[in-house]
Amino acid sequence: MTTPAVHKPKLGISACLLGAEVRFNGGHKESQLCTRALTEYFEFVPACPEVAIGMGIPREPIRLVGDAQHPQALGSVNRELNVTQALADYGVQMATELDDISGYIFMQKSPSCGLERVKVYRENGAPVDGGGRGIYAQAFCARHPNLPVEEDGRLNDPVLRENFITRVFAYAAWHQLLNAGLTRRSLTEFHSRYKYQLMANNPVQYKALGKLLGTMGRSDPNDIATQYFSDLMSALKKCATRRTHTNVLQHLTGYLKQTIDAADKQEIQQLITQYHQGIVPLIVPLTLLKHHFRQHPDPYVALQVYMQPHPENLSLRNAL
Known part of the structure; x- marks a missing residue:
């Protein structure tokens, strides 16, 4: 059975899932599904929004605070650190640049890249029920509403x-x-x-x-x-x-x-x-x-x- 050939599709992916040591603690979250099973069939285009906006490696972790629908990405120690707009702007930028991808695999639970149930905290430190979506992922997906997107953990x-x-x-x-x-x-x-x-x-x-x-x-x-x-x-x-x-x-x-x-x-x-x-x-x-x-x-x-x-x-x- 053959269907019309489709070229090797491009997939956007959180860089840490490919083994890049770009996480806040200098580590990675390599997904063997991506690096071993899928890499032969897809061309991966990695991105780490937190590194891209100038945050170092290692760096102070950020977390989402406030309204679950419109949270702020703040430093977990230094509350004066606010990278919400920078992450959103980078999401818009990448949505424009990556106009030839056919899907995106995001890092789960990430305050920048998570697609759902990312922890959001109230001002008093209590978690918001249900959580929210990462700032970068939200901005990116809003501009590609039909794009297939998934989190690494759900792909198991x-x-x-x-x-x-x-x-x-x-x-x-x-x-x-x-x-x-x-x-x-x-x-x-x-x-x-x-x-x-x-x-x-x-x-x-x-x-x-x-x-x-x-x-x-x-x-x-x-x-x-x-x-x-x-x-x-x-x-x-x-x-x-x-x-x-x-x-x-x-x-x-x-x-x-x-x-x-x-x-x-x-x-x-x-x-x-x-x-x-x-x-x-x-x-x-x-x-x-x-x-x-x-x-x-x-x-x-x-x-x-x-x-x-x-x-x-x-x-x-x-x-x-």
Whole structure:
């Protein structure tokens, strides 16, 4: 199964996750997932906002203080140290410079880079319930609302990891489509390729996107492209479940009903049932389906992103 080739996507990443000794204490937080498993398939663009704005190594740690929605980044010892605006400005700067990335992996819990549940303290020192978002991450993400972003710790979850990387390749494929020049036909074909991936992630949104394309008519596809892409990335952000994957596997099996015998059909159904029950991972029924589609190719199935949404050697579906 092959889908249109996507160049090696660029990912922004917190520099400490690549092993750079840029943390406040002069250490790093190397992520072996990033430095060993992902580095072959992505071009990383590292950044450390705290170093970039002139804070030294080592340095006084900062923390978020005040309103969780609009906290200040202050020195944990010297409260006169306020780097809020500097971090926000650097976030805006990097959002402009990194206009060709397809995703970003942020350092969790960081007052500059954390995406969620970063500790925020009241003026009296008590923590705010729920926490907030790092200053740099907030400024950066506000300017790239559709960009796939994730924290390093959450990528240890196989479902979240597979979802994030699926979105990264979708983001890269979309921008490749735009760079080639968007046409009504290319937009329709792009949506067609994502049919079963969208059915796995968000069946309701798949139908809504189809209706949106139906409004295009003979008008300029660029008129709906921004809305389509925003809705697409939102739909893909919802993690697929065993139930929705099972539904897609059953749909795909339908393309084989005229070409394989009863015994093969029974074997496929048995594996799909075992997957649905949590006995085997997704890769098991999917591998058998791919085997049959190699024997009995179907041009529509061959174009489906769902069959291989990311490099096979990443083995992301082995743990789903």
